[in-house]
Amino acid sequence: MRGNSVIxxxxxxxxxxxxxxAVNRLSFEVQExxxxxIIGPNGSGKTTSLNCINGLxxxxxxxxxxxxxxxxxxxxxxxxxxxxxxxxxxxxxxKRISVMENLLAPVLSSPxxxxxxxxxxxxxxxSVGMLxxxxxxxxxxxxxxQKLLELVRxxxxxxxxxxxxEPFAGVHPTLKTLFYKKIHELRKQGKTFILVSHDLxxxxxLCQQIIVLDQGEKIAQGRPEEIKRNERVIEAYxxx
Amino acid sequence: MRDRKxxxxxxxxxxxxxxGPAALVLCAALVPLAAPSISSYIFYLMFWITMASAxxxxxxxxxxxPFGYVAFYGVGAYVTAVMWSRLGxxxxxxxxxxxxxxxxxSLLFAPTLRIRGIYFAIVNFSCAMALRILVANLxxxxxxxxxxxxxxxxxxxxxxxxxxxxxMVLTIWTVGRVSGSRLGIALRCIREDPxxxxxxxxxxxxxxxxxxxxxxxxxxxxxxxxxxxxAIIDPDSSFNLLITTKTIVYAMFGGLGTVMGPVIxxxxxxxxxxxxxxxxxxxxxxxxxxxxxxxxxxxxxxIVGTVTRRHASLRAVIR
Ligand SMILES: Nc1ncnc2c1ncn2[C@@H]1O[C@H](COP(=O)(O)OP(=O)(O)OP(=O)(O)O)[C@@H](O)[C@H]1O
Ligand SMILES: [Mg+2]
Numbered sequence: 001m002r003g004n005s006v007i008x009x010x011x012x013x014x015x016x017x018x019x020x021x022a023v024n025r026l027s028f029e030v031q032e033x034x035x036x037x038i039i040g041p042n043g044s045g046k047t048t049s050l051n052c053i054n055g056l057x058x059x060x061x062x063x064x065x066x067x068x069x070x071x072x073x074x075x076x077x078x079x080x081x082x083x084x085x086x087x088x089x090x091x092x093x094x095k096r097i098s099v100m101e102n103l104l105a106p107v108l109s110s111p112x113x114x115x116x117x118x119x120x121x122x123x124x125x126x127s128v129g130m131l132x133x134x135x136x137x138x139x140x141x142x143x144x145x146q147k148l149l150e151l152v153r154x155x156x157x158x159x160x161x162x163x164x165x166e167p168f169a170g171v172h173p174t175l176k177t178l179f180y181k182k183i184h185e186l187r188k189q190g191k192t193f194i195l196v197s198h199d200l201x202x203x204x205x206l207c208q209q210i211i212v213l214d215q216g217e218k219i220a221q222g223r224p225e226e227i228k229r230n231e232r233v234i235e236a237y238x239x240x
Numbered sequence: 241m242r243d244r245k246x247x248x249x250x251x252x253x254x255x256x257x258x259x260g261p262a263a264l265v266l267c268a269a270l271v272p273l274a275a276p277s278i279s280s281y282i283f284y285l286m287f288w289i290t291m292a293s294a295x296x297x298x299x300x301x302x303x304x305x306p307f308g309y310v311a312f313y314g315v316g317a318y319v320t321a322v323m324w325s326r327l328g329x330x331x332x333x334x335x336x337x338x339x340x341x342x343x344x345x346s347l348l349f350a351p352t353l354r355i356r357g358i359y360f361a362i363v364n365f366s367c368a369m370a371l372r373i374l375v376a377n378l379x380x381x382x383x384x385x386x387x388x389x390x391x392x393x394x395x396x397x398x399x400x401x402x403x404x405x406x407x408m409v410l411t412i413w414t415v416g417r418v419s420g421s422r423l424g425i426a427l428r429c430i431r432e433d434p435x436x437x438x439x440x441x442x443x444x445x446x447x448x449x450x451x452x453x454x455x456x457x458x459x460x461x462x463x464x465x466x467x468x469x470x471a472i473i474d475p476d477s478s479f480n481l482l483i484t485t486k487t488i489v490y491a492m493f494g495g496l497g498t499v500m501g502p503v504i505x506x507x508x509x510x511x512x513x514x515x516x517x518x519x520x521x522x523x524x525x526x527x528x529x530x531x532x533x534x535x536x537x538x539x540x541x542x543i544v545g546t547v548t549r550r551h552a553s554l555r556a557v558i559r
Pocket of ligand 1: 020021040042045047048049
């Protein structure tokens with residue numbers, strides 16, 4: 001069953017900034033329970049695409065469907081509520097509140113008690129080896145720890161699909177392994193991922209389907225082994 | 241190991257935090273009876289604690305700096321005076337109407353919350369100034385023009401003193417409740433990074449509106465109670481920008497975003513301010529300005545923020 005249904009469909013979306021076209025008539029479908037990779041050179045529109053999906057930007061054209069429901073133009077907090085989680089290229093940790101409060105932020109409207117939520121938060125912290133850090137302030141964490149916190153923070157609200165923007169940038173190999181493990185584990189639970197990364201080894205290892213963007217346009221799509229051999233991709237990455 | 245070393249000061253702090261304020265309020269309650277000569281001083285101390293604490297809800301928790309904060313106080317004072325003197329409404333009800341109108345005003349200003357940072361501060365300041373001009377130009381039969389309104393017929397320093405005390409306690413209690421609640425977490429997230437908060441499902445517009453309404457309610461009530469206490473109001477003192485400035489400085493000095501910060505800030509600085517005001521009335525503003533600059537440079541987190549930053553174990557106790 002899993003892997004056959006489309007959880008997210010992006011249809012012909014475009015986003016312009018003044019005269020610049022950051023995303024140009026982009027379309028793709030993401031199958032449920034898979035890891036979907038988006039790669040491309042700097043400034044090719046990867047982050048902008050994620051911003052359109054989770055409501056930070058309203059695409060100028062095109063439509064986005066989540067489980068068949070049209071979501072473009074919904075405010076970000078509603079996009080989150082329907083099950084789309086997002087991490088950022090530069091982690092957006094709340095700096096001057098505690099790690100625990102950071103983790104509670106996504107579940108403030110949950111009907112569950114504070115005790116239950118805190119227990120859940122501790123489980124997540126434990127799973128990434130950060131249990132004893134719950135009282136630290138966000139700003140007291142290292143860059144890699146911030147990335148981990150950001151990941152487990154969106155897990156708190158149990159999203160169906162996780163948009164990860166450069167989760168491996170500046171992360172130590174050991175932590176990276178932890179990330180891999182986490183992603184595998186979550187996939188087994190049926191979660192879907194969109195992974196944006198410059199770390200091609202990781203993308204090839206984790207993703208089932210990859211699209212390549214260049215100057216806002218999709219120039220290739222396929223399975224990892226197809227992308228590796230694609231001439232246009234090699235060109236886009238190695239320069240013309 | 242770390243725990244053992246830090247447990248003594250944090251336990252001591254816990255005792256202080258629990259019993260200290262209650263003891264102080266009790267002492268203050270005796271002032272009008274036992275030491276009427278300092279009762280005006282204590283009244284204004286409570287007034288400033290109320291202002292700084294309420295201000296903390298919007299600036300400390302959400303990061304919005306309403307530079308026209310005095311508007312709520314002014315509206316509270318005017319509505320109270322007009323209701324009582326022109327419509328014959330009993331003073332407690334007049335004060336409450338001041339609170340209601342202050343809240344209504346905050347709803348009117350609510351769209352300006354879309355603007356962030358210094359622009360919000362400027363827009364809010366302009367709104368307050370516009371309001372002052374509006375009030376000064378309302379029919380004299382209502383507002384008394386530039387002379388204001390006298391409330392001397394209901395002058396009652398003791399009753400108004402205790403009302404202010406109740407209001408102060410209510411304000412601090414509310415700040416404590418909000419700060420420890422889920423709304424408090426939402427507000428701090430918005431302060432730190434509104435975009436990230438939204439992406440995590442926090443309804444930014446609604447949460448900050450709640451904070452804004454609360455932050456408007458208490459100064460509006462305080463304006464009414466103070467009008468009752470002084471028994472006179474006029475546009476110049478009711479819309480005096482210095483009220484905003486002092487509120488900001490007191491709250492910042494003690495520590496924004498903490499419950500006890502604005503209280504500690506108001507207590508320590510009001511004493512100093514009173515002294516300077518009495519000795520060098522001309523220099524008062526200059527010194528206040530200098531103090532703001534120094535605060536921003538050297539104590540951006542205020543007393544409480546600085547202490548809890550150094551001693552993580554105190555964070556659970558002093559909030
Ligand atoms: N808020 C914005 N305002 C104006 N231009 C923007 C904005 N966000 C992105 N852009 C532009 O859109 C283009 C695509 O940017 P985007 O951040 O999506 O690239 P990216 O593929 O994520 O790059 P990187 O790999 O460097 O993260 C760039 O040319 C960028 O300058
Ligand atoms: Mg990017």
